[in-house]
Amino acid sequence: RSHFGSSHLKPIAFQRHGRHIFIGGPCPLFAMASTKRSSVIAAKGDVPESLRSKWRAAFASFDLKGTGVIDSEELTSVMRSLKMIPHDGEVEAMIAAVDHDGDQAVNFEEFELMMVAAGRDKSSAGKVGFAHVVDRHIKMGDVARLITSECTSFVDRFCREHVSEYMDLPHPEERGIEHKPAWFDTYKRFTEEAELTMQTVMVLWGVAAQKSFDEDFLEAIQEGNLLDDFLKLTEYETFISRMRSYVHEQQTGMPVLDPAAMAHIPRPMTPHTRAKTQQRLAEIDQELGVLDMKRNRLIAERRRLIGCEVEPITTGCLKHELEARRWREDVGFD
Numbered sequence: 001r002s003h004f005g006s007s008h009l010k011p012i013a014f015q016r017h018g019r020h021i022f023i024g025g026p027c028p029l030f031a032m033a034s035t036k037r038s039s040v041i042a043a044k045g046d047v048p049e050s051l052r053s054k055w056r057a058a059f060a061s062f063d064l065k066g067t068g069v070i071d072s073e074e075l076t077s078v079m080r081s082l083k084m085i086p087h088d089g090e091v092e093a094m095i096a097a098v099d100h101d102g103d104q105a106v107n108f109e110e111f112e113l114m115m116v117a118a119g120r121d122k123s124s125a126g127k128v129g130f131a132h133v134v135d136r137h138i139k140m141g142d143v144a145r146l147i148t149s150e151c152t153s154f155v156d157r158f159c160r161e162h163v164s165e166y167m168d169l170p171h172p173e174e175r176g177i178e179h180k181p182a183w184f185d186t187y188k189r190f191t192e193e194a195e196l197t198m199q200t201v202m203v204l205w206g207v208a209a210q211k212s213f214d215e216d217f218l219e220a221i222q223e224g225n226l227l228d229d230f231l232k233l234t235e236y237e238t239f240i241s242r243m244r245s246y247v248h249e250q251q252t253g254m255p256v257l258d259p260a261a262m263a264h265i266p267r268p269m270t271p272h273t274r275a276k277t278q279q280r281l282a283e284i285d286q287e288l289g290v291l292d293m294k295r296n297r298l299i300a301e302r303r304r305l306i307g308c309e310v311e312p313i314t315t316g317c318l319k320h321e322l323e324a325r326r327w328r329e330d331v332g333f334d
Contacts, residue, residue, distance in 0.1 A: 047116060058134050059111050069105035071095070079133055094130040136216070144220035144227075147201045151230040154197045154293070155242070156256070162186050163246040172244065179240075187239050189300060192310040194234055196296035199314050204288070213321060222325055231319050234312055 064074045072091045079086050086094075098106055098114040106114070111134075118131030165186055170177040207217040221227050232238045245256045303310050 052112070055112060055115055055134070056108070059108050062134070067105075069103070069107050070111065071105040075130055075133070079130075084133060084136070091130075094133075098130075140214070140216040140220040141224075143205050143207060144217060144224065147205060147207075148221070148226040148230070150201050150289075151194075151197060151227060154194065155230060155233060157293070158190055158193065159243060159246045159256075162190075163243065163250055166240075166243045166247050167250065169240070169244050169247055172241070183240065183243075184236065187236055188309070190239060191234050191312055191315075192300040192303070193296050194230070195310050195312045195315050196299055197292075198318070200292050200296065202314060213318065218321055218325060222322055227318070227322075231315055231322075234315050234319075 059070070062070045062074055062078050064077060065071075072095050075095065076086060076091050079091070092104075095104060095106060098110050100110055100113075101107075114131050115134060118135075165182060169183075202213075205217075207214040233242055248254065249256050300310055
């Protein structure tokens with residue numbers, strides 16, 4: 001089955017290891033020729049700089065040898081790291097599809113034209129050259145950062161709502177001070193709402209099913225240590241230390257978080273290449289964010305009232321998965 005083009009042209013055939021490999025036509029190299037290629041080049045100017053920055057970063061990640069071009073060996077390595085196993089001849093065909101100067105590699109200009117063409121051609125479903133591989137590479141990094149941003153927003157909102165209950169927290173160097181039961185009760189509420197928040201965002205982005213997680217998502221948050229802070233806060237001592245920071249903010253006026261970096265919105269903006277789609281996603285996300293926070297709070301309260309507390313299953317499983325991956329990395333296991 002082909003990744004390329006429509007079915008009304010004959011397949012392209014070539015030999016590899018003594019076998020004929022058929023790649024369905026038309027090849028995007030020809031599809032982007034003449035008038036269409038000119039329109040794609042003209043459309044480069046409409047690409048927002050934020051998206052071009054992601055493309056530059058992705059290109060650098062694919063250019064494993066640092067030569068300024070992406071060859072078939074490098075593309076194969078990246079695809080395998082993304083759990084995408086290419087068939088014989090598939091990688092070479094992807095390269096050839098967007099290699100306009102015939103050097104059997106893709107430079108950044110060719111790479112950028114490929115991404116613009118994939119975004120403009122709805123019939124290709126993003127499969128121009130290896131644009132779909134790039135999109136997958138970018139997507140999980142974005143998803144991991146968006147989930148982290150939402151979890152950070154939840155922590156900040158919860159702490160600000162409950163900081164008044166902790167104004168008499170003792171200094172961390174004071175020993176033998178008995179902690180109030182109310183402090184622990186609020187901490188329990190935090191872990192319950194944190195668990196429900198994690199469940200909600202995992203479902204929202206489709207990166208978890210029951211107690212398992214998407215491998216690419218795990219790799220993205222492991223590499224950037226993105227959710228470490230949030231997961232540590234499900235431990236009582238870490239939570240109390242964070243609350244102490246909010247008490248200090250109340251007393252001194254010094255913010256816990258950088259106000260410029262912390263926008264108080266329920267859900268961060270979802271990036272999209274089409275402005276109208278991104279705007280509609282933002283509207284949906286803001287509405288869902290408000291509903292989700294209220295829902296999580298009510299579910300946690302209801303579960304407490306019926307004596308069936310929310311257990312930290314998702315957060316606990318995620319912590320375990322990340323710890324196991326780091327252990328395997330430390331001891332040299334793949």
